[in-house]
Amino acid sequence: MTIRILLVDDQDLMRLGLAMVLGDVPDFAIVGEASDGESGVARARELKPDVILMDVRMPGADGIEATRRIIAERPETKVIILTTFDLDEYAFSGLNAGASGFLVKDAPPDQLSAAVRAVHVGDAAISPRVTKRLLELYGGSLPESGGSAASDQIALLSERERAVLELIGEGLTNNEIAERLFLAESTVKTHVGRVLAKLDVRDRIGAVILAHRTGLV
Template sequence: MSTRTILVDDQPLIRSGLRVLIDNTDDLTVVAEAGTGDEAVRLAGELRPDVIVMDIRMPVMDGIEATRQILAGPDPGRVLILSTFDDDESVYAALRAGASGFLVKDMALDDILNAVRVVAAGDALIAPSVTRRLIEHFVQSPSTVSPAPVRRSWSGITDREREVLTLIGRGRSNNEIAAELYISPATAKVHVARLFAKLEARDRVHLVIIAYEMGLVSPRA
């Protein structure tokens, strides 16, 4: 079955371009478009799509609040942020609201299609270059961090798992983690799975946020 998507952007040209792109694939389909966040919330509730491709800056309701409301509902699907990335704080807030990843609008078209597939399959996608910008922003502007950061314990986390979490925070894939730590990709995958369980992370993006909150990443990395 095709992955059912909703395109959310206040620019009709962006939506039209994405629709043409998706309509030329065999495994993806667009079931609706929305130009505002509140419209996206309504359509997501009615249509139950697999993936909502969401802009951030929109009138009436922005993509952050729309993401939060959509994911608070039953059977919400998954949200993939597609942004110009001109506002780092907004992107971080969107991830904390539950988005499964984000892209920048100048990415290659094939990468955008692949990201929709990755998110639909239950994984998360976060571009390493964007991860670095995100980390730099919050290290340089600590006052923008949530006033009530999550308190997490290192209890039960091994030294190796801490190394893996650090590399996840730097945007590394499982294969890249395996290469850097001289372990097999299968072993790297096991360590990542254990981190999901021990830290109660919902996806890989959440692990990146946790790595930042626990002080494992910095611009120097």
């Protein structure tokens, strides 16, 4: 199956670099490009890509607003926010806009390709650096390590679910968790769904934060 990718970035060289890196991957197809959020929304509507790599700061509609509009129209499209380290606070607004992943722009090619594959199958993709900043910015909204609320949530998990949560906290995808625990990927997906439900978190990003805040990772 070919993964159809749309590139949205106001820097020509950035789009060119991404196209060169991802265009060489056999099952990836760069179906289009856009230089601002407004045209990104239009191109997404026209091309119906599987995955969009979305810059944050662009003229007109920014990447967060574009992501919100794209996901509202076509929820099955996956968006990866591309950011530089000093723009993380702004980029994390994409959480509420429906983005499935966050990567720094200097991520190595293999990490970028892995992120595209991960979000395409329903995983989240967050670089370690962004995860660290995510915890710094939003971790305070969750119970401190050892808090009764956090302990009660963790206690609801089975031994296997706890192991899955630890690996989610390390940033592993479902496929990587399956390999680590010697399980079928479909089994891992079932465990992940149960973990999110028991912890009462919206998505894997919330699970990552909780895993760190409770000291599991």
